Amino acid sequence: MNSENTPQPVVEARQLDLTFETNDGPVHALKDVNLTIDKGDFVSFIGPSGCGKTTFLRCVAALETPTGGTLSVNGMSPDEARRQRAYGYVFQAAGLYPWRTIARNIKLPLEIMGYSRSQQDERVNDVLELVDLKGFGGKYPWQLSGGMQQRASIARALAFDADILLMDEPFGALDEIVRDHLNEQLLALWARTGKTIGFVTHSIPEAVYLSTRIVVMSPRPGRITDVIESPLPKERPLDIRDTPEFIEVAHRVREGLRAGHSYDD
Numbered sequence: 001m002n003s004e005n006t007p008q009p010v011v012e013a014r015q016l017d018l019t020f021e022t023n024d025g026p027v028h029a030l031k032d033v034n035l036t037i038d039k040g041d042f043v044s045f046i047g048p049s050g051c052g053k054t055t056f057l058r059c060v061a062a063l064e065t066p067t068g069g070t071l072s073v074n075g076m077s078p079d080e081a082r083r084q085r086a087y088g089y090v091f092q093a094a095g096l097y098p099w100r101t102i103a104r105n106i107k108l109p110l111e112i113m114g115y116s117r118s119q120q121d122e123r124v125n126d127v128l129e130l131v132d133l134k135g136f137g138g139k140y141p142w143q144l145s146g147g148m149q150q151r152a153s154i155a156r157a158l159a160f161d162a163d164i165l166l167m168d169e170p171f172g173a174l175d176e177i178v179r180d181h182l183n184e185q186l187l188a189l190w191a192r193t194g195k196t197i198g199f200v201t202h203s204i205p206e207a208v209y210l211s212t213r214i215v216v217m218s219p220r221p222g223r224i225t226d227v228i229e230s231p232l233p234k235e236r237p238l239d240i241r242d243t244p245e246f247i248e249v250a251h252r253v254r255e256g257l258r259a260g261h262s263y264d265d
């Protein structure tokens with residue numbers, strides 16, 4: 001059998017639990033989370049506020065420590081995977097340093113890691129090209145639009161050429177037209193690089209348009225209520241959103257969200 005077709009698990013969560021102890025008592029952010037993300041998957045996490053989407057991504061990135069269950073990333077503990085630079089992380093806000101040019105923002109983690117000047121320049125050129133920002137390395141963040149800044153922060157997360165990209169609502173603050181454009185570019189980047197992507201969103205169309213699998217979550221305690229395998233082809237022009245297949249998947253996601261939603265909050 002072709003090894004390309006054999007799923008290779010990248011993230012494996014089994015009975016994952018995380019309870020935060022707070023002054024108001026324990027908060028059960030994740031309960032019994034079982035999920036496998038395979039190499040090359042594009043997995044979106046969707047669910048109401050507080051259902052643990054960010055917490056799950058942060059566990060994968062070793063930014064939080066689960067209180068129960070097991071979690072492995074590339075067959076290692078999340079901590080080991082972090083030391084090996086297994087992933088890049090894109091936050092909700094672009095978070096670029098205003099006093100550094102775009103190129104020097106991207107270089108910062110590479111400088112800290114001791115990359116040579118020529119390696120840094122090479123990586124910066126490569127990632128700026130990947131996010132379609134060639135020629136903007138010398139600009140300061142304030143000289144770029146919000147969408148371009150968010151692309152620059154994706155470029156920074158790609159600087160190490162990690163196989164896994166974790167993205168926490170990266171386009172949430174952008175208007176819909178810009179978001180559509182970035183969604184298209186992200187899909188093209190994913191197709192070109194074959195990276196494994198974990199993506200948090202509140203938008204049903206965004207989740208359905210981007211993902212190979214959609215993980216629907218529900219709060220109190222934060223848990224997975226549905227995992228939807230997308231039947232859509234890998235090639236996805238924006239107008240795929242008008243097809244019956246797309247509308248059907250979106251409908252299933254909406255039903256899943258409704259089932260897990262309490263309107264009493």
Ligand SMILES: Nc1ncnc2c1ncn2[C@@H]1O[C@H](COP(=O)(O)OP(=O)(O)OP(=O)(O)O)[C@@H](O)[C@H]1O
Pocket residue numbers: 020021022027028029047048049050051052053054055056222
């Ligand atoms: N460091 C923390 N200490 C205490 N409670 C926390 C902490 N981080 C998250 N929580 C709580 O854990 C729950 C899950 O939070 P999380 O941020 O993962 O949700 P989310 O689904 O990403 O929400 P949103 O869509 O609003 O970003 C929430 O009830 C939140 O208040």
